[in-house]
Amino acid sequence: MSEPFLSDRILLSVEKPARYIGNEINAVTKDKTRTDVRFAMCFPDVYEIGMSHLGIQIIYDQLNKRPDTWCERVYSPWPDLHKIMKEEKIPLFALESQDPIKEFDFLGFTIQYELCYSNILQVLDLSGLGFYSRERTENDPIVIGGGPCVYNPEPLAPFFDIFYIGDSETALDPLIDLYRDMKKAGKSKKAFLKKAARLPGVYVPCFYEASYYEDGTLSSFEPTEPDIPRRVKKQTCLDLSSAPYPRKPLVPFMRATQDRVTLEIQRGCIRGCRFCQAGMLYRPLREKSLETLEKEAAEIIKNTGYDEISLSSLSSSDYRKLPELMDFLIKNFKEKNVNISLPSLRIDNFSLEVMQKVQDIKKSSLTFAPEAGTQRLRDVINKGISEEDIFNGSMMAFRGGWNKVKLYFMLGLPTETEEDRKGIALLSQAICDHYYEIPKEERNGKCEITVSTSFFVPKPFTPFEWASMFRKEDYLNFAHTVRGEIMAMKNQRSIHYNWHEADGTVLEGVFARGDRRLAPAIVYAYEHGALFDSWSDYFHMDIWLKAFLACGIDHEFYTLRERKTDELLPWDFIDIGVTKDFLIREWELAKQGVITPNCREKCSGCGARTYGGGVCFEEKNVPENLSGLEEKSGFEEKIGFEKKSCSEQKSGFEEMNGFGEQDDKISGGSGQ
Amino acid sequence: MKVRVKFTKTGSLRFTGHLDLMRFFQKALRISGIKMAYTKGYSPHMILSFAAPLGVGMESLGEYFDAELAYRDPVLHTADDDERLKDIGLINEELPLCPPASVLIEMLNAVMPSGIRIAGITRIEEGKSGKAMSLVKEASYITVLSGIGADVSEASEKFGAFLTEEKIIVHKITKKAEADVDIRPMLHKAKTLLIKNETETSKGTETSEAAEFLKEIKADFDWTRIPEFYRKAAEGERFAFYAECATGSAAHLRPDMLAEAFCRYAGYEFNEYDVRVLRLDTFTDGGLSLGALGEDF
Numbered sequence: 001m002s003e004p005f006l007s008d009r010i011l012l013s014v015e016k017p018a019r020y021i022g023n024e025i026n027a028v029t030k031d032k033t034r035t036d037v038r039f040a041m042c043f044p045d046v047y048e049i050g051m052s053h054l055g056i057q058i059i060y061d062q063l064n065k066r067p068d069t070w071c072e073r074v075y076s077p078w079p080d081l082h083k084i085m086k087e088e089k090i091p092l093f094a095l096e097s098q099d100p101i102k103e104f105d106f107l108g109f110t111i112q113y114e115l116c117y118s119n120i121l122q123v124l125d126l127s128g129l130g131f132y133s134r135e136r137t138e139n140d141p142i143v144i145g146g147g148p149c150v151y152n153p154e155p156l157a158p159f160f161d162i163f164y165i166g167d168s169e170t171a172l173d174p175l176i177d178l179y180r181d182m183k184k185a186g187k188s189k190k191a192f193l194k195k196a197a198r199l200p201g202v203y204v205p206c207f208y209e210a211s212y213y214e215d216g217t218l219s220s221f222e223p224t225e226p227d228i229p230r231r232v233k234k235q236t237c238l239d240l241s242s243a244p245y246p247r248k249p250l251v252p253f254m255r256a257t258q259d260r261v262t263l264e265i266q267r268g269c270i271r272g273c274r275f276c277q278a279g280m281l282y283r284p285l286r287e288k289s290l291e292t293l294e295k296e297a298a299e300i301i302k303n304t305g306y307d308e309i310s311l312s313s314l315s316s317s318d319y320r321k322l323p324e325l326m327d328f329l330i331k332n333f334k335e336k337n338v339n340i341s342l343p344s345l346r347i348d349n350f351s352l353e354v355m356q357k358v359q360d361i362k363k364s365s366l367t368f369a370p371e372a373g374t375q376r377l378r379d380v381i382n383k384g385i386s387e388e389d390i391f392n393g394s395m396m397a398f399r400g401g402w403n404k405v406k407l408y409f410m411l412g413l414p415t416e417t418e419e420d421r422k423g424i425a426l427l428s429q430a431i432c433d434h435y436y437e438i439p440k441e442e443r444n445g446k447c448e449i450t451v452s453t454s455f456f457v458p459k460p461f462t463p464f465e466w467a468s469m470f471r472k473e474d475y476l477n478f479a480h481t482v483r484g485e486i487m488a489m490k491n492q493r494s495i496h497y498n499w500h501e502a503d504g505t506v507l508e509g510v511f512a513r514g515d516r517r518l519a520p521a522i523v524y525a526y527e528h529g530a531l532f533d534s535w536s537d538y539f540h541m542d543i544w545l546k547a548f549l550a551c552g553i554d555h556e557f558y559t560l561r562e563r564k565t566d567e568l569l570p571w572d573f574i575d576i577g578v579t580k581d582f583l584i585r586e587w588e589l590a591k592q593g594v595i596t597p598n599c600r601e602k603c604s605g606c607g608a609r610t611y612g613g614g615v616c617f618e619e620k621n622v623p624e625n626l627s628g629l630e631e632k633s634g635f636e637e638k639i640g641f642e643k644k645s646c647s648e649q650k651s652g653f654e655e656m657n658g659f660g661e662q663d664d665k666i667s668g669g670s671g672q
Numbered sequence: 673m674k675v676r677v678k679f680t681k682t683g684s685l686r687f688t689g690h691l692d693l694m695r696f697f698q699k700a701l702r703i704s705g706i707k708m709a710y711t712k713g714y715s716p717h718m719i720l721s722f723a724a725p726l727g728v729g730m731e732s733l734g735e736y737f738d739a740e741l742a743y744r745d746p747v748l749h750t751a752d753d754d755e756r757l758k759d760i761g762l763i764n765e766e767l768p769l770c771p772p773a774s775v776l777i778e779m780l781n782a783v784m785p786s787g788i789r790i791a792g793i794t795r796i797e798e799g800k801s802g803k804a805m806s807l808v809k810e811a812s813y814i815t816v817l818s819g820i821g822a823d824v825s826e827a828s829e830k831f832g833a834f835l836t837e838e839k840i841i842v843h844k845i846t847k848k849a850e851a852d853v854d855i856r857p858m859l860h861k862a863k864t865l866l867i868k869n870e871t872e873t874s875k876g877t878e879t880s881e882a883a884e885f886l887k888e889i890k891a892d893f894d895w896t897r898i899p900e901f902y903r904k905a906a907e908g909e910r911f912a913f914y915a916e917c918a919t920g921s922a923a924h925l926r927p928d929m930l931a932e933a934f935c936r937y938a939g940y941e942f943n944e945y946d947v948r949v950l951r952l953d954t955f956t957d958g959g960l961s962l963g964a965l966g967e968d969f
Contacts, residue, residue, distance in 0.1 A: 021688075
């Protein structure tokens with residue numbers, strides 16, 4: 001065990017010192033003199049959040065399986081410790097060895113949400129590293145990023161040496177191999193980066209140059225050197241069943257946000273909700289085999305001592321062997337006092353039966369995510385559920401004994417009108433009405449409905465990537481409309497309404513579709529106190545507004561404008577398989593309110609089939625004439641894909657798990 | 673079968689809180705493979721009861737929890753025992769035989785992170801040895817004070833004088849109220865720890881004074897088991913004292929509070945972060961170690 005890097009005086013004066021000492025169950029310790037590569041993996045948020053993240057566990061496991069590499073962890077010091085470290089110039093350290101980050105070969109970030117960007121700079125700053133990659137020296141760690149936000153890495157581009165785009169299982173190891181070999185051969189960092197830039201899934205931002213038209217839009221985005229690829233292809237692990245999955249995940253002492261076994265049952269989604277970035281990024285859907293999941297579940301429960309297991313996927317009901325998997329889990333673990341939790345199920349008889357078996361109905365609530373208040377708007381966003389589905393689902397739940405229902409909606413969706421917003425109140429009331437149709441003797445007390453709305457942020461690689469956003473005041477007006485309408489409903493006392501703050505939405509929107517010109521504003525904001533922006537107590541929009549002003553940035557350029565489909569977008573150089581033509585087609589269909597069937601109903605030719613696996617190749621799903629469906633991308637050059645075998649591949653940058661409170665969710669699909 | 677588990681908590685794990693530690697043991701017990709008994713009901717949980725929570729930052733060689741294992745108790749039974757087992761849906765005769773304590777200790781230690789060691793497991797009887805929590809009346813500590821700006825012999829002298837005070841008044845602030853409290857009655861025994869005459873033995877560095885001291889406090893471990901920081905302090909590096917303090921719900925004296933009172937008395941500057949505390953053991957009313965109440969198996 002390493003003695004804490006921080007003194008007793010510091011550890012005893014900060015909140016929750018256990019965040020900084022490491023030494024958890026299943027933490028990996030190696031002899032640093034016997035490893036070639038030291039990797040510090042960072043989740044730029046507080047320990048309890050970061051420890052709940054599956055992606056880091058996957059990468060931790062993957063890298064530590066290598067005898068030549070020791071992967072450790074680092075999280076954002078909480079503001080109390082941050083202040084002390086700044087004042088006393090104490091360097092940030094990794095949890096396992098308690099060694100300073102500066103001594104590492106790599107500092108890796110998983111970038112899960114836009115509001116963590118100031119925390120990334122915090123970690124660089126406290127580690128004693130320059131913000132900009134050009135400021136860092138030959139001996140400083142290589143700063144590498146992955147995760148959903150790197151599908152538009154541009155606002156962060158000047159800070160990072162490398163972005164890795166895709167599943168880590170596929171091509172992270174070759175990158176580490178290259179580094180190890182070049183380090184041994186005494187090659188320079190620049191030489192390494194130049195070679196790395198040619199590896200699959202690797203984007204080295206310093207080798208690309210952006211230029212702009214007078215109106216501020218992007219005019220070109222090109223490599224600055226001849227042998228650097230023009231496009232970077234997302235890496236996709238096709239055979240998740242044989243890909244390694246952490247059998248001995250870390251178990252924190254402190255209660256983490258997700259304090260349970262997380263079993264990833266599949267990656268990707270067939271649904272094609274037009275607002276959902278994950279649904280497009282992780283195409284095609286890839287299921288893990290039942291046998292693999294059974295083995296993993298048993299082993300992980302045994303190795304962690306957790307008393308709860310949660311299935312993880314974007315839409316669990318679409319896992320074809322879910323009934324068999326549930327049978328297995330209930331039979332083997334329910335009796336051993338292990339709880340089973342099931343997020344993101346669709347409402348149907350099967351899921352309700354399962355829920356009744358695995359949870360205490362009296363205590364739990366069911367969550368539905370209709371996302372929009374009217375059928376018209378649900379069709380625009382391709383939610384794929386009808387009003388009838390919602391009523392049937394809630395009636396089934398009510399008859400099953402539930403009386404608490406949570407409803408999730410988004411506000412500020414493309415084409416949304418007053419009527420759609422008012423529809424949220426009407427739909428909630430209608431669900432209430434259905435409840436009171438049940439004879440009194442069969443009801444379980446009063447009906448309780450909680451309506452939550454969040455404001456929609458258009459994301460890259462979705463059919464809404466061109467859509468305009470709104471100002472803060474507009475968002476708040478939308479929420480006020482909903483509140484007013486709910487107050488006017490007959491059962492308004494049974495309907496609770498809460499909505500998210502709007503400032504964070506605007507900032508998230510700026511970064512989601514921003515470009516590299518935003519980077520100086522992030523530095524300015526961090527230097528003027530921005531930190532933990534995703535925590536409402538610590539978020540100060542005024543710092544950001546000042547930063548934009550100081551850097552000469554009109555942030556509304558990124559939010560209020562509806563982009564034209566022929567505009568070159570900052571993320572167009574990334575190839576996720578799903579083509580731009582498909583997204584344009586979907587954008588048009590959305591505006592007409594026309595729905596697109598899911599991948600198992602009918603292939604819509606999104607382009608993900610080029611990966612050569614997943615749902616696109618399930619038996620019944622191979623269309624007779626595929627060539628007609630293959631789309632040409634917006635770029636002239638089409639990058640061929642190499643099919644890699646997964647046995648030598650391993651991921652994790654990719655995992656996006658919901659944080660926060662987790663109820664056993666039955667939803668009409670997953671929320672954004 | 674009810675058992676009492678004695679464990680140590682040292683090193684960086686002193687920064688984990690009591691709740692975290694309890695959660696940790698539930699997981700560790702599951703991983704170990706030891707068969708545990710669970711409560712009935714919708715969310716069954718292990719039957720565990722921890723004695724005398726240790727403050728964050730303190731270390732210990734004598735922590736305890738009681739646990740109900742799903743193994744056959746060879747010695748049962750009173751009617752109370754049957755009742756207790758019935759409540760949790762177990763029948764003693766149908767349970768598997770319990771492995772020897774040494775095996776259980778090994779199973780648990782295989783799971784423990786460095787800093788937590790299982791020191792012993794004994795079988796306890798309901799009633800006779802009671803619940804660990806409610807039995808605790810006293811605990812013994814080594815407290816080390818750094819940064820007081822005085823040399824060890826001067827501090828020792830003052831500490832001796834401090835102990836002759838009839839009353840030691842401390843201003844106690846709790847969530848509910850604040851009041852002046854006399855802690856002298858809660859201090860059962862105390863003395864400066866200054867142990868000299870080091871000799872090399874087969875077990876490492878041991879001193880006759882140290883052996884004498886350990887004998888005096890009825891310790892079941894040798895001097896080398898005491899973490900280096902406290903050993904070195906007691907050997908003259910820093911000012912250290914030994915104290916037996918009232919512990920539990922009725923009366924509770926934290927050694928760091930005693931240290932603060934001493935600093936005020938001696939005119940030393942007190943810094944709460946310069947105190948390090950090692951609990952040596954936890955005792956019942958009769959001065960018996962909690963671990964001594966059970967039977968070996």
